[in-house]
Amino acid sequence: DAKTTQPTSMDCAEGRAANLPCNHSTISGNEYVYWYRQIHSQGPQYIIHGLKNNETNEMASLIITEDRKSSTLILPHATLRDTAVYYCIVRVAIDDMRFGAGTRLTVKP
Amino acid sequence: NAGVTQTPKFRILKIGQSMTLQCAQDMNHNYMYWYRQDPGMGLKLIYYSVGAGITDKGEVPNGYNVSRSTTEDFPLRLELAAPSQTSVYFCASSLTGGDYGYTFGSGTRLTVV
Numbered sequence: 626d627a628k629t630t631q632p633t634s635m636d637c638a639e640g641r642a643a644n645l646p647c648n649h650s651t652i653s654g655n656e657y658v659y660w661y662r663q664i665h666s667q668g669p670q671y672i673i674h675g676l677k678n679n680e681t682n683e684m685a686s687l688i689i690t691e692d693r694k695s696s697t698l699i700l701p702h703a704t705l706r707d708t709a710v711y712y713c714i715v716r717v718a719i720d721d722m723r724f725g726a727g728t729r730l731t732v733k734p
Numbered sequence: 735n736a737g738v739t740q741t742p743k744f745r746i747l748k749i750g751q752s753m754t755l756q757c758a759q760d761m762n763h764n765y766m767y768w769y770r771q772d773p774g775m776g777l778k779l780i781y782y783s784v785g786a787g788i789t790d791k792g793e794v795p796n797g798y799n800v801s802r803s804t805t806e807d808f809p810l811r812l813e814l815a816a817p818s819q820t821s822v823y824f825c826a827s828s829l830t831g832g833d834y835g836y837t838f839g840s841g842t843r844l845t846v847v
Contacts, residue, residue, distance in 0.1 A: 659835070661835075661836075666822065666841065667838075667840060668738075668824050668826070668838025668839055668840055669777065669824070669826075669836070670838070671834075671835025671836060671837070674833075674835065712776065722767075722779070722836065723776070723777075723778075723779070724769070724771075724776035724778075725776045726774075726775065726776050727776060
């Protein structure tokens with residue numbers, strides 16, 4: 626019972642914004658949306674998280690729709706080093722940080 | 735600041751052998767986790783701990799054991815290795831229950847032959 630749906634893969638041109646979508650239509654009111662990425666075979670790296678307001682940090686922006694059924698992770702100026710698998714996770718409990726297959730983002734020169 | 739350190743980085747085991755995957759963190763994090771990642775798949779939670787002396791099962795605990803005698807260390811034990819345990823194992827830690835993200839180690843690549 627996957628809580629999130631993401632495209633399998635996406636491409637983005639270097640220097641352009643990368644917009645990664647995530648559907649979480651069954652999200653509950655107290656569940657947060659988290660984004661991580663995994664570069665090659667390294668351990669996943671935390672990017673950002675949010676509940677219902679849009680969030681921004683030095684890495685990315687997170688836009689959550691008003692009904693909270695979907696979100697978009699935005700990398701404003703993608704570089705080749707942003708090529709990775711990006712995971713969208715809906716979480717409420719400590720044992721509920723479940724990493725699905727994610728979206729494989731390829732940034733092309 | 736080393737973060738989360740996992741050893742060894744690579745290991746080949748024969749069926750039926752045992753081993754311990756080591757994980758240590760120097761950030762004084764209370765929460766620690768073990769995940770496994772099969773080729774081309776996402777990560778699955780094996781065990782987690784909310785503090786020294788407290789551990790609990792995750793999604794795929796069978797064939798594994800853990801202990802948490804100190805805040806810093808969270809070893810994962812494989813008692814009777816099976817080919818199905820061939821995977822990459824990641825340890826992670828967090829200050830709280832992950833509210834501000836997990837810090838992951840670089841992983842241990844285990845092959846059981």
